[in-house]
Amino acid sequence: MxxxxxxxxxxxxxxxxxxxxxxxxxxxxxxxxxxxxxxxxxxxxxxxxxxxxxxxxxxxxxxxxxxxxxxxxxxxxxxxxxxxxxxxxxxxxxxxxxxxxxxxxxxxxxxxxxxxxxxxxxxxxxxxxxxxxxxxxxxxxxxxxxxxxxxxxxxxxxxxxxxxxxxxxxxxxxxxARGSVPKVAEPAAAVATGHASPEEVHAAAIEYVTKHFTGYGYKAENVIAQNIGFDLEVSNAKGQTLLRVVVKGTAPGVPSFKLSSEESACSVREPLWRLLVVTDAGSGVAQHKIYKPTEISSAPGYDPS
Structure with a gap:
């Protein structure tokens, strides 16, 4: 601009x-x-x-x-x-x-x-x-x-x-400082030592989920910077949007997560909105599960406060 x-x-x-x-x-x-x-x-x-x-x-x-x-x-x-x-x-x-x-x-x-x-x-x-x-x-x-x-x-x-x-x-x-060089987090190393911040765990979860979807031939567009209530927009080869996903991660030292007010609001108004939780984010045993808006309370690590 x-x-x-x-x-x-x-x-x-x-x-x-x-x-x-x-x-x-x-x-x-x-x-x-x-x-x-x-x-x-x-x-x-x-x-x-x-x-x-x-x-x-x-x-x-x-x-x-x-x-x-x-x-x-x-x-x-x-x-x-x-x-x-x-x-x-x-x-x-x-x-x-x-x-x-x-x-x-x-x-x-x-x-x-x-x-x-x-x-x-x-x-x-x-x-x-x-x-x-x-x-x-x-x-x-x-x-x-x-x-x-x-x-x-x-x-x-x-x-x-x-x-x-x-x-x-x-x-x-x-x-x-003008931003022409990307600041690439290296979350895996921090997570492995048990000293990861919530931001590093989130970055590790985003990396994991992106690789997961692209590995199946889908496009996972990162829209975090737009602050619109979800992190990734997942679409197929024809460009059809399949999911709008909020990604959360848990790991040793970061056992829980919260939804922002925008994410909570988006879960109500957006039919394609889903919560995807990555457990043990940044490790070799990371796993994930997808939750519908009605299932958020059952997601491991979810803090409603």
Whole structure:
């Protein structure tokens, strides 16, 4: 969203938008030399004519470092969304394709063209909200390049303008706070030691349930960030929604759980709402059971208070 963009960066994007022709997001990419842009409207990087790489730069993630230089941190984690939660198969492939093109420019010591983009919803919901749409997309006439590529840290740094400058450690720490690098919980280790927090147990339960449904060929979309009364929306290969599931987990040290007011309200108004409880979440003996709204009181660990 525009309010998440640095004011100086937003001003430059607005100036580019006003002085350029009125084109759709796909038309902008097509005019930059991507002939199959209309077949790849949801991609985040493209190979254009002349082997030029074009990549989306989300304005919400752009930071301004020393000397006014723009940069952003690129996550090398293809499995997790920046807003948290696992990516689905399409999202994983899209992330892999983008990183492959960026790595190609890094290995060749070349720059890449960028389209600067802002979004109509919070950037953390970019991959989890079905209503996510482009707010503004403009062609950046300044070249970008991959300044650093650090697989061990699962991040790269993308910089706008000439080579030879990299952000300071303080710049990087401030940039990470913008949310471009997913904070991936490692709940299993904490659960195994018996020192897991309720949040870690919940994360372990979500991971378990997601793998369970996807293992049977279903899509399990994580919608926790939307705070709409359930955690996962489960659908079949045809896109038909089958269940809207609240996931709860129990484990040593976290023997009980509660439903939020929104979850309780949703259990009444939503016919597909179900409670799924994972016992021993995060362990090798985790098990689960699904409960209808009328069966909530019989779920192990349920605390009605």
């Amino acid at each position: 525009d309010k998440e963009v640095e004011p100086h960066v937003l001003a430059v994007i607005d100036e580019m938008r006003l002085k350029g022709p009125r084109l759709t997001p796909v038309e902008i990419v097509a005019k930059m030399g991507v002939f199959d842009a209309r077949d790849k409207p949801f991609d985040h990087a493209w190979l254009a004519t002349g082997d030029n790489v074009i990549a989306t730069i989300w304005g919400e993630f752009v930071s301004v470092g020393s000397g006014g230089r723009w940069f952003c941190i690129e996550s090398l984690d293809t499995q997790h969304r920046v807003g948290g939660g696992p990516r689905n198969a399409q999202q994983v492939q899209r992330a892999k394709d983008r990183l492959a093109l960026l790595k190609r420019t890094f290995d060749a010591g070349q720059g890449f063209r960028a389209v600067l983009q802002t979004n109509r919803i919070a950037i953390a919901e970019l991959e989890s909200n079905k209503d996510a749409k482009v707010s503004t997309r403009v062609r950046d006439d300044d070249e970008w390049h991959v300044a650093t590529w650090e697989p061990e840290k699962k991040l790269a740094v993308l910089v706008r303008g000439p080579r030879g400058w990299v952000p300071t450690e303080a710049d990087l720490q401030a940039a990470k």
